[in-house]
Amino acid sequence: MNDAESHDRQDGRGPRCEHEDRLVGLLVDGDADGAAADSFMLLDHLAGCARCAGAVAAARRIDALVAETTVRPAPAAVEGWLAAAVREPVAPKSGVRAEPAHPIVEPVSGGAGRVIEFGAVLAAALCVAAVSVWLVLRAEDRARSRVPGPDARIASIGASPVPEPEPLRNRPAVAAVEGVADPSAAEVADPAEGGAVTARDLIVLSDLDPELLHRRLATRSASDRVAREQQVTAAALLEVARWPEADPFAAASTALLLAWRPPLVAALHGWRQDAAVAAYERAELSTRILWLGGEAGDRIAQWVDASARGDRALRTRLAQLLRGEPSRSEVAAAAWLGGAEFESALQHVAARNYGARWHAVVAATRRAADRGERGRMLLDLVLQAQGRDGSGDPARSEAALVQQVFAGLGGQVALELARMLPSLRRADERRVALRALGEFADPATSTVLSSVLLGPRVEEAELAAWALGRIAAGTDGLADLRPPRRRMDLWRAALVSRRDPLTRAWIDAMDLTGPERELLLAGDFTPTQCGVVARLLGGLDARR
Amino acid sequence: MVPRVQADTPDSEAERLEALLARARAGEAAAFQTLVRPQVGALFGLAQRLAGGRREQAEEAVQDALVRAWRGIEGLEAAGALRTWLFRIVVRCSLDERRRRRAAGARSAGVEATEVPAGLASDPSAGMEARELRDRLAEAMERLPERQRMALHLRASEGLGYEAIGAALECSTGAARMLVLEARRRVRERLGSHLEER
Numbered sequence: 120m121n122d123a124e125s126h127d128r129q130d131g132r133g134p135r136c137e138h139e140d141r142l143v144g145l146l147v148d149g150d151a152d153g154a155a156a157d158s159f160m161l162l163d164h165l166a167g168c169a170r171c172a173g174a175v176a177a178a179r180r181i182d183a184l185v186a187e188t189t190v191r192p193a194p195a196a197v198e199g200w201l202a203a204a205v206r207e208p209v210a211p212k213s214g215v216r217a218e219p220a221h222p223i224v225e226p227v228s229g230g231a232g233r234v235i236e237f238g239a240v241l242a243a244a245l246c247v248a249a250v251s252v253w254l255v256l257r258a259e260d261r262a263r264s265r266v267p268g269p270d271a272r273i274a275s276i277g278a279s280p281v282p283e284p285e286p287l288r289n290r291p292a293v294a295a296v297e298g299v300a301d302p303s304a305a306e307v308a309d310p311a312e313g314g315a316v317t318a319r320d321l322i323v324l325s326d327l328d329p330e331l332l333h334r335r336l337a338t339r340s341a342s343d344r345v346a347r348e349q350q351v352t353a354a355a356l357l358e359v360a361r362w363p364e365a366d367p368f369a370a371a372s373t374a375l376l377l378a379w380r381p382p383l384v385a386a387l388h389g390w391r392q393d394a395a396v397a398a399y400e401r402a403e404l405s406t407r408i409l410w411l412g413g414e415a416g417d418r419i420a421q422w423v424d425a426s427a428r429g430d431r432a433l434r435t436r437l438a439q440l441l442r443g444e445p446s447r448s449e450v451a452a453a454a455w456l457g458g459a460e461f462e463s464a465l466q467h468v469a470a471r472n473y474g475a476r477w478h479a480v481v482a483a484t485r486r487a488a489d490r491g492e493r494g495r496m497l498l499d500l501v502l503q504a505q506g507r508d509g510s511g512d513p514a515r516s517e518a519a520l521v522q523q524v525f526a527g528l529g530g531q532v533a534l535e536l537a538r539m540l541p542s543l544r545r546a547d548e549r550r551v552a553l554r555a556l557g558e559f560a561d562p563a564t565s566t567v568l569s570s571v572l573l574g575p576r577v578e579e580a581e582l583a584a585w586a587l588g589r590i591a592a593g594t595d596g597l598a599d600l601r602p603p604r605r606r607m608d609l610w611r612a613a614l615v616s617r618r619d620p621l622t623r624a625w626i627d628a629m630d631l632t633g634p635e636r637e638l639l640l641a642g643d644f645t646p647t648q649c650g651v652v653a654r655l656l657g658g659l660d661a662r663r
Numbered sequence: 664m665v666p667r668v669q670a671d672t673p674d675s676e677a678e679r680l681e682a683l684l685a686r687a688r689a690g691e692a693a694a695f696q697t698l699v700r701p702q703v704g705a706l707f708g709l710a711q712r713l714a715g716g717r718r719e720q721a722e723e724a725v726q727d728a729l730v731r732a733w734r735g736i737e738g739l740e741a742a743g744a745l746r747t748w749l750f751r752i753v754v755r756c757s758l759d760e761r762r763r764r765r766a767a768g769a770r771s772a773g774v775e776a777t778e779v780p781a782g783l784a785s786d787p788s789a790g791m792e793a794r795e796l797r798d799r800l801a802e803a804m805e806r807l808p809e810r811q812r813m814a815l816h817l818r819a820s821e822g823l824g825y826e827a828i829g830a831a832l833e834c835s836t837g838a839a840r841m842l843v844l845e846a847r848r849r850v851r852e853r854l855g856s857h858l859e860e861r
């Protein structure tokens with residue numbers, strides 16, 4: 120062994136000992152890449168080589184630090200990601216079960232808007248800290264006249280007993296927010312500990328150490344303890360935001376904080392919506408509102424849109440963001456707003472093939488399904504996503520997409536699509552609309568579907584028959600109509616699909632094999648089955 | 664007599680995982696979730712490291728990786744290879760994401776914030792030295808080439824051996840070894856005297 124190396128520096132920049140790597144591998148990584156005898160020689164070398172000893176110690180320390188600074192997600196987040204992953208429809212696996220196809224080949228997300236959101240978090244933390252300073256100064260003025268109380272303390276922050284606060288002037292009673300008579304009884308349930316945040320907790324917030332508060336807010340720790348403390352802070356900020364003298368600074372902080380922690384805010388019951396909107400209106404936060412990410416950003420965009428007069432600044436800012444690299448929440452907000460913003464969002468997700476954003480747009484559009492024109496928007500989303508799932512089966516892809524986008528909707532969207540259907544010029548638009556109407560199974564669409572069934576295009580007639588077949592028997596009078604001369608077989612197939620009582624006699628009169636009879640009796644056909652059944656029923660009159 | 668509950672042996676655990684994998688391959692979402700759930704924390708840790716501490720970016724990468732894993736579960740041959748397979752997907756997703764963000768320009772340059780590990784920052788008593796060490800470590804890790812950073816993280820945080828690191832990073836065992844050692848060397852250079860135990 121050559122121990123004559125110069126080991127005068129311990130920071131890794133000096134000459135290295137030739138055995139460093141092997142010793143670190145052996146002692147830190149358990150990598151014995153040589154014979155046992157060689158390992159013993161290395162260990163023997165270590166005893167006399169400060170350089171190697173330093174390298175081993177440093178490697179251990181570095182590993183420990185790296186492990187210590189590794190961030191783990193909260194269990195709830197893990198469950199959310201797992202649920203979202205399997206919610207993504209996939210192509211059938213091993214032929215065992217047919218899953219809807221995935222709409223976008225490359226689900227990629229993570230726009231820079233998220234970064235801005237994070238900036239907003241820091242901004243919120245700074246604002247909160249500053250508000251706290253302001254509160255401390257405010258409290259100091261008042262402390263001179265206070266009489267110390269016996270047990271006043273912040274419930275969970277662990278502060279020492281503080282003076283009993285005097286009622287604050289110039290602020291509405293907490294009861295006004297909570298709708299209860301006694302301000303001290305106003306409380307927010309704490310799901311983590313079963314406790315409550317009371318109005319008293321809010322009032323003594325002024326005794327918080329601003330630096331501590333700042334650090335805690337910046338940490339975004341998911342621990343229950345910290346979450347509870349933040350809950351107190353959020354509640355207090357909501358209160359502060361309502362004081363006239365706090366405007367607009369505290370209001371801005373409040374809105375950002377509210378948006379920052381949706382689960383936290385969710386624990387604040389009825390406070391969140393009116394306070395957030397009020398804060399927005401008072402602080403003119405329209406250009407900041409889009410910093411906010413995820414569900415919160417989307418929700419606040421909804422509130423703003425619903426309450427704040429169709430804000431032009433918001434739309435302008437959104438348009439700017441959509442021209443760049445919008446985040447998922449930004450495209451979702453755009454989808455919620457509709458109009459030109461939706462068009463931009465759609466172009467963005469289509470051009471970039473962003474699966475996650477596509478889902479965000481779909482989700483936001485679905486949530487706003489009662490706002491009108493959503494049927495057209497959802498139709499466009501399906502059309503944009505078609506052919507991108509790599510399944511190689513356009514029909515299955517289309518069916519899966521329609522189910523994914525339209526399932527569970529109905530009502531206004533169904534009527535909108537039904538109204539729109541006759542004027543749709545492209546075949547793929549009409550096909551998707553028919554599939555969607557089939558998903559809705561709304562008797563109110565029966566007339567339009569019947570006209571398509573009798574129309575000139577066979578493929579669309581079959582889809583219309585399928586859609587009619589999904590509507591519950593006896594809800595639309597289809598069975599009472601005089602049998603049409605044109606496409607009578609498809610009309611019958613629709614009724615058989617519904618298992619309308621009228622059809623039992625037809626089935627009994629037919630010369631069917633066992634599986635054919637079983638198929639007809641089961642009903643609830645797919646579009647393909649509907650065509651097959653129609654052909655079977657074609658021989659009905661001849662047999663009779 | 665009270666019946667004895669037989670503890671899971673390695674074999675029975677392996678069989679359980681293989682059975683879960685078979686069910687996941689058949690399209691059973693719950694089996695996929697059960698199989699993958701224990702690994703998600705580690706996936707996030709790696710993604711977070713690759714994202715330079717940017718939590719949102721890491722979340723996106725993990726979400727995308729899980730979607731890809733679910734869609735590609737048929738490509739996983741054995742449950743024993745699950746962990747490195749998932750790491751490989753996260754690495755790809757993270758690098759894709761980074762490339763895309765670079766290509767997209769720096770619309771939000773200057774406003775990204777680094778996630779502060781809860782263990783360090785939520786402790787009010789954390790001193791200046793600890794914070795400085797944390798900051799220097801974050802900086803040193805950030806400056807490492809991506810593959811070195813991943814290799815060191817997988818070794819130090821996840822306890823992977825060189826062979827598994829090689830599998831995750833799609834390189835040889837020897838190359839993985841060199842990545843880990845070189846990463847440590849560079850971090851040590853940057854941390855200097857701050858590395859000494861106090």
